Amino acid sequence: MDSIPVKAAAVNQVESTDSAPANQQVLDLLQSIQQNQQRLEQRLGELERNQGGASQSGDATAHHDTLPSTAHDETFVGAIDQGTTSSRFLIFNKEGEPVASHQIEFKQIYPHPGWHEHDPEEIITSVQLCMDEAVKLFKRRGYSRDSIKAVGITNQRETTVVWDKNTGEPLYNAIVWTDTRSSALVRELKTRSGADKLQDKCGLPLSTYPSVSKLLWMLENVDKVKQAYENGTLAFGTIDAWLVYKLNGGPQGRDGGVFVSEPTNASRTMFMNLETLDYDNSLIDFFGLKRDNIRLPNIIRSSDAEAYGSIASGSLTGVSITGCLGDQSAALVGQKGFTPGLAKNTYGTGCFLLYNVGEKPVISKHGLLATVAFNFDGTPIYALEGSIAVAGQGIKFLQNNLGLISSSAEINDLAASVEDNGGCVFVTAFSGLFAPYWIDDVRGTILGITQYTQKGHVARATLEATCFQTKAILNAMEKDSGKALTELAVDGGMSNSDLCMQTQSDLIGIPVIRPKMRETTALGAAIAAGFAVGVWKSFDELKELNRVGGTTFEPKMPAEKSAEMFERWEKAVKTCSGFV
Ligand SMILES: Nc1ncnc2c1ncn2[C@@H]1O[C@H](COP(=O)(O)OP(=O)(O)O)[C@@H](O)[C@H]1O
Numbered sequence: 257m258d259s260i261p262v263k264a265a266a267v268n269q270v271e272s273t274d275s276a277p278a279n280q281q282v283l284d285l286l287q288s289i290q291q292n293q294q295r296l297e298q299r300l301g302e303l304e305r306n307q308g309g310a311s312q313s314g315d316a317t318a319h320h321d322t323l324p325s326t327a328h329d330e331t332f333v334g335a336i337d338q339g340t341t342s343s344r345f346l347i348f349n350k351e352g353e354p355v356a357s358h359q360i361e362f363k364q365i366y367p368h369p370g371w372h373e374h375d376p377e378e379i380i381t382s383v384q385l386c387m388d389e390a391v392k393l394f395k396r397r398g399y400s401r402d403s404i405k406a407v408g409i410t411n412q413r414e415t416t417v418v419w420d421k422n423t424g425e426p427l428y429n430a431i432v433w434t435d436t437r438s439s440a441l442v443r444e445l446k447t448r449s450g451a452d453k454l455q456d457k458c459g460l461p462l463s464t465y466p467s468v469s470k471l472l473w474m475l476e477n478v479d480k481v482k483q484a485y486e487n488g489t490l491a492f493g494t495i496d497a498w499l500v501y502k503l504n505g506g507p508q509g510r511d512g513g514v515f516v517s518e519p520t521n522a523s524r525t526m527f528m529n530l531e532t533l534d535y536d537n538s539l540i541d542f543f544g545l546k547r548d549n550i551r552l553p554n555i556i557r558s559s560d561a562e563a564y565g566s567i568a569s570g571s572l573t574g575v576s577i578t579g580c581l582g583d584q585s586a587a588l589v590g591q592k593g594f595t596p597g598l599a600k601n602t603y604g605t606g607c608f609l610l611y612n613v614g615e616k617p618v619i620s621k622h623g624l625l626a627t628v629a630f631n632f633d634g635t636p637i638y639a640l641e642g643s644i645a646v647a648g649q650g651i652k653f654l655q656n657n658l659g660l661i662s663s664s665a666e667i668n669d670l671a672a673s674v675e676d677n678g679g680c681v682f683v684t685a686f687s688g689l690f691a692p693y694w695i696d697d698v699r700g701t702i703l704g705i706t707q708y709t710q711k712g713h714v715a716r717a718t719l720e721a722t723c724f725q726t727k728a729i730l731n732a733m734e735k736d737s738g739k740a741l742t743e744l745a746v747d748g749g750m751s752n753s754d755l756c757m758q759t760q761s762d763l764i765g766i767p768v769i770r771p772k773m774r775e776t777t778a779l780g781a782a783i784a785a786g787f788a789v790g791v792w793k794s795f796d797e798l799k800e801l802n803r804v805g806g807t808t809f810e811p812k813m814p815a816e817k818s819a820e821m822f823e824r825w826e827k828a829v830k831t832c833s834g835f836v
Pocket residue numbers: 312313314315338339340341342603604605606647648649650651652664665666667668748749750751752753
């Protein structure tokens with residue numbers, strides 16, 4: 257794909273030659289290069305359309321530019337997708353096709369076992385670079401930057417950033433949602449009076465996962481943060497709030513800085529009341545925080561033409577940010593899960609199943625979370641959520657820590673090199689186990705290893721771990737909702753593995769449906785932004801987006817066999833619980 261910029265550079269070089277006899281040769285050469293380039297672009301467009309659009313393979317820093325299938329005078333919406341392992345920017349046309357994009361993986365910081373951080377400044381620079389590079393490609397396709405009507409944001413949730421409200425300077429690295437350093441603190445919080453009532457108000461159980469315990473840890477352990485809290489200069493936000501603030505120019509932004517969040521992100525802090533969609537003083541009091549000492553972003557709608565401000569620098573200067581959704585809610589929107597009973601499962605760094613429950617939150621009795629799906633027009637829609645901490649992260653572990661594969665895409669073939677897991681079960685509990693188990697005293701454990709065990713068995717067990725947890729979540733969801741799902745829509749980097757998706761279908765016994773264009777999270781952000789500026793006006797209009805060309809995986813394994821495998825998994829979970 258990089259051949260196009262290289263060719264363009266070559267054209268420029270040839271054009272600068274000025275000797276007369278060489279001119280005809282130069283023109284011929286130029287013409288032939290241009291013809292080649294057109295052929296290449298056409299082929300590239302075909303290839304990417306066959307693969308289902310931009311960024312299907314996941315891993316590397318890359319740009320993707322698909323030939324547009326539509327006229328050059330239409331409107332477009334940009335989407336920032338700030339995930340756990342990479343940042344991306346995609347530009348969508350009205351048909352929901354990405355016509356240009358750029359993706360950058362950024363640094364994962366693991367200072368101690370169980371700690372996981374991101375550099376907040378690197379998050380911003382990676383996003384800005386993605387926007388600039390994608391816009392360059394967009395323009396090279398002959399489009400005008402002015403046809404990008406708005407930008408939406410979607411982001412990893414819970415990851416916590418603190419900064420000085422006057423200078424905009426981060427006061428510590430962002431603590432990532434997977435981080436477990438606050439586990440002792442969480443154990444203490446669980447003993448406080450009222451701990452058992454928290455979930456009814458905010459939808460989340462006490463664990464290291466939501467933002468609050470990360471903030472409390474910083475207040476106890478980082479002098480700069482303590483100081484800012486005492487001085488009343490401490491700004492706290494999830495990644496959405498940090499991005500909006502910085503993209504608007506930080507403290508130089510409108511009214512001294514645009515400082516907003518929206519319910520799908522704010523609900524992941526444990527400070528937001530699910531019914532009022534506002535901060536709840538009883539929650540803030542429970543955590544022993546003084547409301548006046550901490551600046552929290554205003555919670556606004558997920559789609560809003562004004563309140564998110566506009567981009568202050570770079571190639572999209574002046575373009576309004578008009579929509580924002582946490583990545584899992586964005587994927588539900590991108591999969592068009594607008595009505596109660598629809599669900600999706602996104603296999604990214606972690607894996608998250610969201611099930612639309614309509615206009616009233618459902619507080620789970622079986623280990624699931626209640627969360628906000630979206631709030632576009634003042635009527636919030638809620639979801640039941642099953643969160644799995646480790647999905648693609650397990651694949652990255654095999655690649656980066658064990659060197660069993662050299663890219664994530666290789667896991668599929670390695671796992672397919674063996675017939676089954678050979679007796680191995682990998683409880684990928686790097687951050688404890690999330691839904692529906694919520695066990696924090698367990699860590700990653702491979703059980704059942706013998707002399708027979710090969711790399712392929714470990715690869716297979718890694719994929720199966722996410723599929724087993726999805727099965728456990730579906731069981732819980734059925735108990736909470738009283739309904740069984742009849743099919744499961746999937747997306748995210750790990751859903752690229754056919755073997756993984758087939759295994760998933762086998763284990764849950766229903767069809768698994770993977771769309772052709774798998775950048776559904778970014779599409780959801782574009783939809784939120786597009787609604788605010790009238791690019792799309794109703795859910796009905798979105799029906800046809802990304803509808804054809806997907807893959808359906810039907811269950812093939814006998815039910816007794818899959819039940820037996822799941823039983824072994826549950827036994828493995830019990831066996832390694834209590835280890836820490
Ligand atoms: N072809 C593939 N097969 C299996 N897993 C993949 C593949 N490509 C990417 N992944 C996994 O998907 C994850 C990234 O997915 P993505 O949806 O981009 O997540 P995030 O938003 O968390 O960064 C990585 O952890 C990676 O290991």
